[in-house]
Amino acid sequence: MTDFAATRARFHLPEGLIYLDGNSLGPLPLAAADRVAATIRDEWGDMLIRGWNAAGWMDMPARVGDRIGRLIGAAPGTVVMGDTLSIKVYQALAAAVELNPGRRVILSDSGNFPSDLYIAEGLCRTLGQGFRLVTVAPGEVEAALSPEVAVMMLTEVDYRTGRLHDMAGLTAAAHAAGALTVWDLAHSAGALPVDLAGAGADFAVGCTYKYLNSGPGGPAFIYVAPRWADRARPALSGWLGHDAPFAFEPSYRPGRGIERMRVGTPPILQLAALEAALDVWDIADIRDVRARSIELTEAFISGVEAACPGLVLASPRAPAARGSQVSFRHPEGYAIMQALIARGVIGDFRAPDILRFGFTPLFIGMQEVRDAVEVLAEVMATAAWDRPAYRARARVT
Amino acid sequence: MTDFAATRARFHLPEGLIYLDGNSLGPLPLAAADRVAATIRDEWGDMLIRGWNAAGWMDMPARVGDRIGRLIGAAPGTVVMGDTLSIKVYQALAAAVELNPGRRVILSDSGNFPSDLYIAEGLCRTLGQGFRLVTVAPGEVEAALSPEVAVMMLTEVDYRTGRLHDMAGLTAAAHAAGALTVWDLAHSAGALPVDLAGAGADFAVGCTYKYLNSGPGGPAFIYVAPRWADRARPALSGWLGHDAPFAFEPSYRPGRGIERMRVGTPPILQLAALEAALDVWDIADIRDVRARSIELTEAFISGVEAACPGLVLASPRAPAARGSQVSFRHPEGYAIMQALIARGVIGDFRAPDILRFGFTPLFIGMQEVRDAVEVLAEVMATAAWDRPAYRARARVT
Numbered sequence: 001m002t003d004f005a006a007t008r009a010r011f012h013l014p015e016g017l018i019y020l021d022g023n024s025l026g027p028l029p030l031a032a033a034d035r036v037a038a039t040i041r042d043e044w045g046d047m048l049i050r051g052w053n054a055a056g057w058m059d060m061p062a063r064v065g066d067r068i069g070r071l072i073g074a075a076p077g078t079v080v081m082g083d084t085l086s087i088k089v090y091q092a093l094a095a096a097v098e099l100n101p102g103r104r105v106i107l108s109d110s111g112n113f114p115s116d117l118y119i120a121e122g123l124c125r126t127l128g129q130g131f132r133l134v135t136v137a138p139g140e141v142e143a144a145l146s147p148e149v150a151v152m153m154l155t156e157v158d159y160r161t162g163r164l165h166d167m168a169g170l171t172a173a174a175h176a177a178g179a180l181t182v183w184d185l186a187h188s189a190g191a192l193p194v195d196l197a198g199a200g201a202d203f204a205v206g207c208t209y210k211y212l213n214s215g216p217g218g219p220a221f222i223y224v225a226p227r228w229a230d231r232a233r234p235a236l237s238g239w240l241g242h243d244a245p246f247a248f249e250p251s252y253r254p255g256r257g258i259e260r261m262r263v264g265t266p267p268i269l270q271l272a273a274l275e276a277a278l279d280v281w282d283i284a285d286i287r288d289v290r291a292r293s294i295e296l297t298e299a300f301i302s303g304v305e306a307a308c309p310g311l312v313l314a315s316p317r318a319p320a321a322r323g324s325q326v327s328f329r330h331p332e333g334y335a336i337m338q339a340l341i342a343r344g345v346i347g348d349f350r351a352p353d354i355l356r357f358g359f360t361p362l363f364i365g366m367q368e369v370r371d372a373v374e375v376l377a378e379v380m381a382t383a384a385w386d387r388p389a390y391r392a393r394a395r396v397t
Numbered sequence: 398m399t400d401f402a403a404t405r406a407r408f409h410l411p412e413g414l415i416y417l418d419g420n421s422l423g424p425l426p427l428a429a430a431d432r433v434a435a436t437i438r439d440e441w442g443d444m445l446i447r448g449w450n451a452a453g454w455m456d457m458p459a460r461v462g463d464r465i466g467r468l469i470g471a472a473p474g475t476v477v478m479g480d481t482l483s484i485k486v487y488q489a490l491a492a493a494v495e496l497n498p499g500r501r502v503i504l505s506d507s508g509n510f511p512s513d514l515y516i517a518e519g520l521c522r523t524l525g526q527g528f529r530l531v532t533v534a535p536g537e538v539e540a541a542l543s544p545e546v547a548v549m550m551l552t553e554v555d556y557r558t559g560r561l562h563d564m565a566g567l568t569a570a571a572h573a574a575g576a577l578t579v580w581d582l583a584h585s586a587g588a589l590p591v592d593l594a595g596a597g598a599d600f601a602v603g604c605t606y607k608y609l610n611s612g613p614g615g616p617a618f619i620y621v622a623p624r625w626a627d628r629a630r631p632a633l634s635g636w637l638g639h640d641a642p643f644a645f646e647p648s649y650r651p652g653r654g655i656e657r658m659r660v661g662t663p664p665i666l667q668l669a670a671l672e673a674a675l676d677v678w679d680i681a682d683i684r685d686v687r688a689r690s691i692e693l694t695e696a697f698i699s700g701v702e703a704a705c706p707g708l709v710l711a712s713p714r715a716p717a718a719r720g721s722q723v724s725f726r727h728p729e730g731y732a733i734m735q736a737l738i739a740r741g742v743i744g745d746f747r748a749p750d751i752l753r754f755g756f757t758p759l760f761i762g763m764q765e766v767r768d769a770v771e772v773l774a775e776v777m778a779t780a781a782w783d784r785p786a787y788r789a790r791a792r793v794t
Contacts, residue, residue: 084661237519264481
């Protein structure tokens with residue numbers, strides 16, 4: 001059983017705050033600060049250019065990718081780090097549509113994170129030839145799997161409501177309809193058990209600054225199923241995805257397997273922070289994290305519903321149907337969140353009316369849940385959020 | 398006049414090394430170590446998610462871009478940071494070809510950095526419809542500007558030889574032929590004066606870990622001329638390039654001007670290192686840097702040619718025709734470089750036979766030039782590089 005007091009001791013948590021926004025930016029792991037300082041001083045500072053080999057910088061995208069792979073059911077050598085999530089979405093989609101010729105639709109749902117949809121739109125424009133993005137309601141994805149669908153692109157956990165898709169079921173349905181799959185694990189990796197190989201997923205992508213605590217702008221990851229890894233053509237064919245980057249050949253030849261999904265020079269300082277942040281998983285089991293997360297979210301929901309009748313649950317009520325966050329709706333959601341933050345309870349707001357609270361058992365326990373409910377009840381009772389200053393800001397967001 | 402003793406004092410330079418590889422990875426600015434530590438501790442650690450506004454993270458790509466703009470002749474609001482150079486090449490090329498419809502050729506030269514060529518190949522594959530990359534010898538670019546050329550994509554300074562293109566002349570020739578231009582400033586920014594606006598350049602891109610000393614994997618930059626900034630369509634249409642990223646609209650609307658060239662969440666730790674690294678330009682004038690660089694490279698060339706007759710100059714002999722590096726050819730170039738590195742002179746090797754030495758006046762002076770010549774002469778005289786261990790490694794590179 002994971003010792004959550006021990007995991008919590010690994011983070012810097014400012015006094016007086018209840019941080020329910022680890023689903024947006026994870027807090028600082030103490031080891032990350034030390035690791036980055038050492039990378040700067042001992043590697044960049046003293047090794048200089050030799051760090052690429054001597055400090056293992058060049059291998060970091062694959063080495064760190066393997067560590068994330070363990071959390072998402074991906075075999076060694078199937079995950080690589082780099083770039084941002086949006087870039088990784090572009091790579092995955094471009095490769096997937098090419099592997100499924102003759103079909104011109106990228107299918108997604110309206111609960112997907114907008115950047116994934118924007119990137120798909122942009123790719124379709126560049127591809128031309130009738131490629132198009134189709135979005136349906138989250139519950140209607142399976143029914144929309146027509147013979148035109150080349151790729152089904154879904155985010156497993158909805159960023160607003162926390163609604164959790166059935167990855168295995170939807171992947172099987174997509175495959176039965178002849179479509180490939182791209183799964184975005186932004187709100188899954190480090191939050192709940194993911195089994196990419198077991199689900200038969202084709203491609204997956206995700207970011208690391210949320211539940212993996214890599215810090216602001218930490219690098220993204222991409223997974224390619226082994227059956228596609230040597231066939232997927234990189235659209236972003238950068239030199240570090242070349243089979244022999246330092247041969248400086250005039251033409252591109254994709255590297256072996258997942259290596260071809262690398263593009264340019266990896267961000268070593270951010271990777272160092274991430275690598276240190278992943279050490280907590282040496283003492284944490286993702287199944288324990290999931291079980292504890294459900295306890296915390298159940299307690300939060302029942303506490304808020306009892307104390308704050310004006311807030312309407314926006315997340316699925318069944319814990320198995322949601323990720324590690326709880327969302328409530330209120331027309332003055334922005335102002336309410338500002339009032340909460342002013343009192344030290346940090347969640348966030350997502351337009352138009354969502355109050356979002358992330359529960360990350362690595363550093364949040366039942367006491368914080370109770371305290372957060374109490375502060376939220378106070379705010380709702382005193383209507384601090386209804387003062388002109390809050391309302392004015394709410395209007396322009 | 399720039400005080401180069403003062404600029405040198407701002408860097409951590411390991412004892413016993415002569416570092417002639419600042420053109421590959423600049424050394425650690427002391428301020429960068431402090432700045433990153435503060436960003437981690439005081440911003441990520443204590444502000445958590447609030448850092449995006451309170452610490453100015455969200456504005457960093459534009460704020461830091463403006464500081465680089467001053468070094469490359471770009472007006473405020475025309476440069477933005479993010480991603481890697483290869484990604485920025487893709488964005489610039491994709492936007493440029495769309496702004497020049499009816500033409501299907503991307504013209505480059507065989508001295509361009511391979512990743513730029515690979516990225517162009519990949520973009521042409523995705524575009525289809527007969528788009529293609531044509532490369533000619535560096536001296537034949539102007540003659541190759543046919544009416545089919547949509548974009549001329551060149552790296553101003555050749556990564557192997559240091560040969561410097563005439564940016565103003567070639568840009569004018571491209572425009573006269575109806576082509577747009579994408580300039581890669583990887584080996585220019587921070588090395589020599591660049592005047593993008595004066596040259597009439599359309600797009601430019603560059604990296605920051607070379608002469609701008611941002612550390613391993615520091616972010617890239619992109620410049621879009623004001624006349625195109627609101628017309629360039631982003632192919633990599635990520636949410637932070639959206640006109641209203643936090644409105645979470647279902648469809649993409651490009652942001653104003655250069656902001657649309659942002660893609661995903663910016664790498665704040667790497668940007669913090671870069672921002673601190675740029676402080677040296679408060680006390681350094683790029684024209685002084687260029688003048689001193691020419692003194693250093695002239696001295697190195699004459700010293701090496703006098704002492705090492707076996708090495709053949711691969712860089713242009715006229716200082717105005719080269720950047721801030723000097724390259725020599727030798728069939729055993731790899732082994733020679735290994736022997737040099739073993740003796741504390743750090744340059745690098747580029748296949749098949751190039752020994753490359755960067756001269757960065759911010760921290761390299763005439764004494765290092767003399768010492769480097771002496772060590773190189775010793776190595777050539779003793780044939781340390783001709784031992785089996787070196788030769789064996791040379792074969793597999």
